[in-house]
Amino acid sequence: MNILDDEKDKLLDHEYDGIRELDNHMPVWWLWLFYFTIAFGVGYVFYYEVFEWGPDQHEEYELEMAAAAEKYKSDEEPAAAASFEWAYSDDAAIIDKGKEIFMGMSNLCFTCHGNAGEGLVGPNLTDDYWLHGCSAEELAKSITEGFPDKGMVAYGSGAPMSNEDVNAVISYIGSLQGTNPPNPKAIDEARAVQCSAN
Ligand code: HEC
Structure with missing residues (x-):
């Protein structure tokens, strides 16, 4: 060595x-x-x-x-949301506000429901077929409570909005009824409730 x-x-x-x-x-x-x-x-x-x-x-x-x-605390008490008078508005300023929220990065509605509400992961919001009803109250419930087990958390992304803002989004969805956007998501069996929002 x-x-x-x-x-x-x-x-x-x-x-x-x-x-x-x-x-x-x-x-x-x-x-x-x-x-x-x-x-x-x-x-x-x-x-x-x-x-x-x-x-x-x-x-x-x-x-x-x-x-x-x-x-993430909501300024509104749930009781206040329950007693709020939900209604489809045809006021252009309110509908525009709703569209802004729908297309906004805070609530992300468009990512699942499509840029024109035609549906993607979430259902089509422009036709006459609904899973959870199409009255203003029913839409308010869908939006404020979401469907966490299906991927939509409350308010789309968990970021709460005021009742007025929710109502604006409802009004925007109402304004989309019957718009027949391109590439609509197929009507699935489960969307049993047939009605027309607004
Ligand atoms: C992460 C995806 C996702 C986001 C974001 C989302 N949704 Fe949804 N949404 C869904 C899914 C999935 C359903 C269907 C729930 C079910 O199958 O019961 C749904 C259902 C709904 C319904 C009920 C439709 C019906 O047929 O009754 C409404 C209204 C709705 N969403 C509005 C909104 C709005 C407004 C926003 C934004 C504030 C939003 N969603 C954000 C996925 C999403």
Whole structure:
């Protein structure tokens, strides 16, 4: 075996299957990294476990849930939505407002119901076939409660709107009735309720 001069002193006296080891020092950068992880670990334990300055994972969860509840809290009480007078409006300004919401990134209606309401993942909103009814009240219920098990969460995307805004969207949908947009989603059996919105 060829051994360089300065390696003689470092050679450990054990040998396994003809393999011998040098007693080399760990690289300095590696050692510092190692010391750093130890110091970090000690700091971590004191910060989170001993002095409890930082929130643990349960507290962090509670904080995030509280923040989300605050962020998505509806200004309207559900009771107020129930007593709101839902109605199709043919006021052009209200219908425009509804279209803006339908096409907006906050509620994403168009992504599932198509740019012209022709239906995509969600049903066609322009024809006479409905799954959940076509009265203004029934549409309000469909929109404010959604169908989470079918992929539509409340308000389309979970971002609540005022009753006025919901009513504007309803009015916009009403204005789409009988527009026969291209590429309509096929009428499926389940859409049993035949009626005309507005
Ligand atoms: C992630 C996809 C998705 C988004 C976003 C979405 N919907 Fe829906 N929507 C659906 C699906 C799927 C259904 C069918 C539910 C069922 O099968 O019972 C539906 C049903 C409906 C219905 C009832 C239709 C009927 O035939 O009775 C209305 C009204 C409606 N959506 C309006 C809206 C409006 C308004 C928005 C935006 C605020 C919106 N949707 C956003 C997927 C979506």
